[in-house]
Amino acid sequence: MNLKESKPLVSFILTYYNLPIQMLCECIESILALSLRPDEREIIVIDDGSDVSPMNALTQYEDEIIYVRQKNQGLSVARNAGINMATAQYIQFVDGDDHLIQKPYEHCLDIIRNEKDIDMVVFDFTSNTADQTPFDDLPIMSGTEYMRTRNIHGTAWGYLFRRISLSELRFTPSIWHEDEEFTPQLLLRAERIIVTKAKAYYYNKRPGTITTHNDNESKQKRLNDFSGVIDRLCYLADRVPQNDRLALQRRIAQLTMAYIYQVIIQLRSRQALNDCLDSLRNRGLFPLPDRDYTQKYKWFRKMTESAIGRTLLLNTLPYIKKER
Numbered sequence: 415m416n417l418k419e420s421k422p423l424v425s426f427i428l429t430y431y432n433l434p435i436q437m438l439c440e441c442i443e444s445i446l447a448l449s450l451r452p453d454e455r456e457i458i459v460i461d462d463g464s465d466v467s468p469m470n471a472l473t474q475y476e477d478e479i480i481y482v483r484q485k486n487q488g489l490s491v492a493r494n495a496g497i498n499m500a501t502a503q504y505i506q507f508v509d510g511d512d513h514l515i516q517k518p519y520e521h522c523l524d525i526i527r528n529e530k531d532i533d534m535v536v537f538d539f540t541s542n543t544a545d546q547t548p549f550d551d552l553p554i555m556s557g558t559e560y561m562r563t564r565n566i567h568g569t570a571w572g573y574l575f576r577r578i579s580l581s582e583l584r585f586t587p588s589i590w591h592e593d594e595e596f597t598p599q600l601l602l603r604a605e606r607i608i609v610t611k612a613k614a615y616y617y618n619k620r621p622g623t624i625t626t627h628n629d630n631e632s633k634q635k636r637l638n639d640f641s642g643v644i645d646r647l648c649y650l651a652d653r654v655p656q657n658d659r660l661a662l663q664r665r666i667a668q669l670t671m672a673y674i675y676q677v678i679i680q681l682r683s684r685q686a687l688n689d690c691l692d693s694l695r696n697r698g699l700f701p702l703p704d705r706d707y708t709q710k711y712k713w714f715r716k717m718t719e720s721a722i723g724r725t726l727l728l729n730t731l732p733y734i735k736k737e738r
Contacts, residue, residue: 427496430510444513490585518612533604539615557601561661
């Protein structure tokens with residue numbers, strides 16, 4: 415048996431912090447239900463310093479998982495710990511309160527089993543377990559081509575990717591929006607990807623998660639971290655080949671749009687919006703580039719370029735329920 419064959423096929427990196435234990439068990443069960451032999455899977459549970467260790471409730475899985483408890487340092491550090499431990503050919507992140515959906519995820523596994531030298535499978539997610547979306551796949555392309563021509567989702571758990579593709583790439587510690595910085599760089603490293611419409615991941619959006627903290631300090635940190643992610647991607651864009659630069663520029667423009675949107679709905683202040691746009695203008699990020707990325711992007715770009723448009727955004731966006 416050669417070295418490649420002796421490695422597990424997929425390392426599942428599960429992050430856990432103060433969650434109901436039944437959610438973590440359901441997450442683990444969703445992996446065990448897949449058509450992977452024990453030697454084909456590696457389940458790494460990173461407990462990011464929970465108040466109470468879940469291990470007593472996980473004894474039934476002790477032969478199936480690798481459990482690591484660390485001091486609370488945040489999601490980025492927990493995932494980085496999992497990356498450093500992983501030995502499989504591919505990596506899949508799973509948040510401990512979510513789970514994989516068996517039939518569509520089996521489709522993702524079939525892709526890496528049957529397609530030669532696939533670096534990544536990009537799949538969709540849902541919060542509706544009854545979803546029956548067909549498993550339509552796009553032709554093989556590079557991650558750069560995908561980013562240049564389509565919108566991507568920033569969540570790192572939406573990608574089943576070859577571990578060796580990471581090289582030195584890791585999550586930036588102690589920030590929110592860490593996925594938005596990580597995933598574009600991961601895609602740039604992928605030479606052969608398959609994008610499928612299979613909704614293989616169940617996302618459980620719960621009140622009280624880190625993305626739903628609404629105190630002023632949390633809001634400002636989220637916005638500051640978001641701005642920092644955009645700046646670091648801009649720095650990278652100036653130092654990569656032309657095709658990669660064009661791909662990153664599209665993503666940066668979309669993230670800048672999302673950042674402006676968040677300033678509007680989180681702070682609901684004309685002065686805060688003006689300060690935001692002045693800062694972006696000084697960094698060469700505003701006005702938004704005149705590109706036909708999407709209808710939503712074109713509409714938002716035009717609205718932010720006029721005082722009347724900005725007033726309309728301030729008076730409407732905070733009161734509109736955001737779609738998925």
